[in-house]
Amino acid sequence: MLEMQGVYATVGGKEILRGIDLKVKAGEVHAIMGPNGSGKSTLANVLAGRDEYEVTKGSILYKGHDLLAMAPEERACEGIFMAFQYPVEIPGVSNTYFLKAALNARRKHRGEEEVDAVDFLQLIKEKMKLLQIDEALLNRAINEGFSGGEKKRNEIFQMAVLEPTLAILDETDSGLDIDALKIVADGVNQLRADDQAIIVVTHYQRLLNYIVPDFVHVLADGRIVKSGDKDLALELEEKGYAAISARC
Amino acid sequence: MSRSQQTIEKFTEQEYKYGFVTDIAADTLPPGLDEEKIRFISAKKQEPEFMLQWRLKAFHKWLQMQEPTWPNVTYPPIDYQAISYYSAPKPKKQLKSLDEVDPELRQTFEKLGISLEEQKRLAGVAVDAVFDSVSVATTFKDKLHELGIIFCSFSEAVQNHPELVKKYLGTVVPYTDNFFATLNSAVFTDGSFVYIPKGVRCPMELSTYFRINEANTGQFERTLIIAEEGSYVSYLEGCTAPMRDENQLHAAVVELVALNNATIKYSTVQNWYPGDKNGKGGIYNFVTKRGKCKGVNSKISWTQVETGSAITWKYPSCILQGDNSVGEFYSVALTNNYQQADTGTKMLHLGKNTKSTIVSKGISAGHGQNSYRGLVRMQPGASNSRNYSQCDSLLIGDKCGAHTFPYIEVKNSSSQLEHEASTSKIGEDQLFYCRQRGLSTEDAVNMIVNGFCKEVFRELPMEFAVEAQKLLEVSLEGSVG
Numbered sequence: 001m002l003e004m005q006g007v008y009a010t011v012g013g014k015e016i017l018r019g020i021d022l023k024v025k026a027g028e029v030h031a032i033m034g035p036n037g038s039g040k041s042t043l044a045n046v047l048a049g050r051d052e053y054e055v056t057k058g059s060i061l062y063k064g065h066d067l068l069a070m071a072p073e074e075r076a077c078e079g080i081f082m083a084f085q086y087p088v089e090i091p092g093v094s095n096t097y098f099l100k101a102a103l104n105a106r107r108k109h110r111g112e113e114e115v116d117a118v119d120f121l122q123l124i125k126e127k128m129k130l131l132q133i134d135e136a137l138l139n140r141a142i143n144e145g146f147s148g149g150e151k152k153r154n155e156i157f158q159m160a161v162l163e164p165t166l167a168i169l170d171e172t173d174s175g176l177d178i179d180a181l182k183i184v185a186d187g188v189n190q191l192r193a194d195d196q197a198i199i200v201v202t203h204y205q206r207l208l209n210y211i212v213p214d215f216v217h218v219l220a221d222g223r224i225v226k227s228g229d230k231d232l233a234l235e236l237e238e239k240g241y242a243a244i245s246a247r248c
Numbered sequence: 249m250s251r252s253q254q255t256i257e258k259f260t261e262q263e264y265k266y267g268f269v270t271d272i273a274a275d276t277l278p279p280g281l282d283e284e285k286i287r288f289i290s291a292k293k294q295e296p297e298f299m300l301q302w303r304l305k306a307f308h309k310w311l312q313m314q315e316p317t318w319p320n321v322t323y324p325p326i327d328y329q330a331i332s333y334y335s336a337p338k339p340k341k342q343l344k345s346l347d348e349v350d351p352e353l354r355q356t357f358e359k360l361g362i363s364l365e366e367q368k369r370l371a372g373v374a375v376d377a378v379f380d381s382v383s384v385a386t387t388f389k390d391k392l393h394e395l396g397i398i399f400c401s402f403s404e405a406v407q408n409h410p411e412l413v414k415k416y417l418g419t420v421v422p423y424t425d426n427f428f429a430t431l432n433s434a435v436f437t438d439g440s441f442v443y444i445p446k447g448v449r450c451p452m453e454l455s456t457y458f459r460i461n462e463a464n465t466g467q468f469e470r471t472l473i474i475a476e477e478g479s480y481v482s483y484l485e486g487c488t489a490p491m492r493d494e495n496q497l498h499a500a501v502v503e504l505v506a507l508n509n510a511t512i513k514y515s516t517v518q519n520w521y522p523g524d525k526n527g528k529g530g531i532y533n534f535v536t537k538r539g540k541c542k543g544v545n546s547k548i549s550w551t552q553v554e555t556g557s558a559i560t561w562k563y564p565s566c567i568l569q570g571d572n573s574v575g576e577f578y579s580v581a582l583t584n585n586y587q588q589a590d591t592g593t594k595m596l597h598l599g600k601n602t603k604s605t606i607v608s609k610g611i612s613a614g615h616g617q618n619s620y621r622g623l624v625r626m627q628p629g630a631s632n633s634r635n636y637s638q639c640d641s642l643l644i645g646d647k648c649g650a651h652t653f654p655y656i657e658v659k660n661s662s663s664q665l666e667h668e669a670s671t672s673k674i675g676e677d678q679l680f681y682c683r684q685r686g687l688s689t690e691d692a693v694n695m696i697v698n699g700f701c702k703e704v705f706r707e708l709p710m711e712f713a714v715e716a717q718k719l720l721e722v723s724l725e726g727s728v729g
Contacts, residue, residue: 048684051676076686088681092699098685101695105686141699158685 007058016042018222027194034219035241044170048082077109079165083155090142127160148175173207185210205237277334306423306433319590320619333435398443405441420503420540428499429536439470444479455484469500475510482513508543520556527586530558537564541573549576551707553716555723565594568602575604578704583616592622597630606637612648619651626663633663641671
């Protein structure tokens with residue numbers, strides 16, 4: 001599904017990624033871990049196509065296509081979803097309206113009709129239950145006045161409605177208390193499917209107790225310095241990043 | 249010199265003096281303005297003497313006035329002697345089919361979602377008989393007549409209801425008011441007149457749209473709306489379709505009078521030609537709009553969506569004279585490319601317990617310059633009065649500007665005022681968030697802008713709100729990326 005080869009990327013002229021190789025197949029969950037400043041968020045943003053993140057070397061193939069040639073909205077319509085670390089507020093635009101527009105953008109991209117109002121309501125009601133989202137939240141403006149936890153939960157709720165092929169969760173666990181974390185993780189787990197993949201970017205092993213990854217990659221100084229299975233995350237938790245990075 | 253020679257000479261002199269007047273069928277006055285031209289206009293319109301005198305007083309006042317230079321806009325000097333002040337109402341040129349309409353105009357119609365029949369009407373295409381004979385307008389007119397509501401052109405009102413015109417004309421915007429209003433008072437050609445009798449609630453939104461006999465009202469329009477005790481009216485001005493007009497200067501005057509317990513809601517969507525992308529051409533829209541809450545518990549509410557014109561200069565205001573009266577101003581002003589807007593409101597609190605609300609949303613894109621200018625004044629007698637003002641500016645791109653000039657004068661100790669202001673830029677973060685969810689940059693901007701304007705849009709009558717939203721989208725096209 002996703003194949004990154006020797007990817008170098010800069011932000012504001014500063015080189016952050018220094019040769020990333022990563023292969024993600026359908027049905028897999030990959031965890032990207034690493035200390036602050038190791039390039040985790042940069043990796044997520046590069047995949048989503050944010051302007052300020054410039055890929056200077058290497059290639060990224062997504063479903064066999066050159067991902068770097070695609071605009072962010074095109075990537076989104078092709079099934080790439082990023083749950084933001086810091087979801088922005090958009091005053092005056094209701095969550096429901098926004099979601100409907102996003103869903104219809106995808107449908108339009110695929111040459112499908114716009115979603116029927118009744119079907120749409122049914123869909124969001126079903127997904128709301130999954131994430132235990134309060135109905136009142138839907139009619140509020142996007143993220144405006146949301147608590148940190150509400151924002152994160154809202155991201156996963158959007159993911160549930162939009163049903164991406166490749167989901168990138170950028171530090172979704174930060175700012176969540178343990179109950180909220182469980183709800184979010186449950187939601188993500190229920191969305192796991194054979195034809196889709198998830199990349200979980202996280203600082204701590206905690207989230208991985210709930211979203212169990214198939215692969216864990218340790219990022220340090222812009223490179224993947226170690227890859228393994230879920231046990232690697234436990235080892236990290238125990239010994240710390242420094243020990244793992246130093247050994248490589 | 250013989251007597252006959254004298255007569256001839258006198259006659260020719262007269263001829264010379266009134267040269268252009270001799271041809272009473274003339275359609276257009278030559279450029280320039282003097283007393284005779286005003287007499288001509290008044291005569292052409294067969295006005296009663298009081299109207300002529302009023303126009304002349306205004307004209308003489310105007311001669312002593314200076315064009316205001318305080319607005320935060322720039323334009324080359326206007327040569328008032330180069331303007332023709334009268335042009336007989338001409339029916340719009342009839343086109344045979346929509347195919348003859350300027351394709352660019354048609355494209356805009358389509359983007360605005362205007363129905364085919366309406367497109368024809370707006371573009372001046374002959375409307376087919378079926379549509380015309382069951383014209384909604386006729387039905388509406390009958391209904392209004394039954395209720396005693398007068399809704400007609402200003403000229404008709406001067407002919408048929410001179411007593412009402414005489415009683416109220418200039419009571420809110422006196423002929424001495426300001427340079428442009430005074431000019432309008434001297435030379436205005438037509439406009440709308442509305443009278444709602446005591447206790448009548450006007451059952452429909454009144455719109456110039458339904459005045460089918462409407463001819464081209466020209467560049468100096470005058471509107472007078474009177475709401476008698478306990479009456480209610482909602483008036484819609486303008487149209488979301490692009491208005492092409494050859495007159496560059498528009499100086500209209502609108503006066504509203506609300507008596508005891510009466511409510512007037514006045515909504516405007518202004519989409520005059522804004523000039524091209526390089527700032528060439530476009531309308532100068534210098535308008536004086538003011539309402540007087542004359543009676544107790546009366547209410548006047550202005551809602552405006554201003555997206556057109558090269559320069560907009562207008563301050564729809566409320567004089568809150570009656571005790572417990574309420575004034576409201578909801579505004580969205582958008583400037584794109586090289587458009588300039590200096591707009592806002594004045595809330596003059598005179599009566600006790602009067603309340604006013606100001607919500608102003610300015611959007612600047614391209615090289616657009618947008619200023620909010622507002623005055624809230626609480627007079628000594630306006631005890632326990634309240635005002636809430638909110639002025640928000642949204643910037644798109646980095647070549648535009650937003651300015652706020654709030655003036656507050658409070659002359660008593662029991663009044664309360666709140667003022668909130670914010671300036672924000674459509675951030676890269678917001679745009680990226682939307683794009684990551686699959687929306688194009690343009691759709692994202694539209695969504696953010698519409699969200700920003702929501703508080704104003706919800707004050708607009710439903711069908712107007714939908715059109716206004718689309719209008720913003722069309723006006724912002726190409727402003728990003």
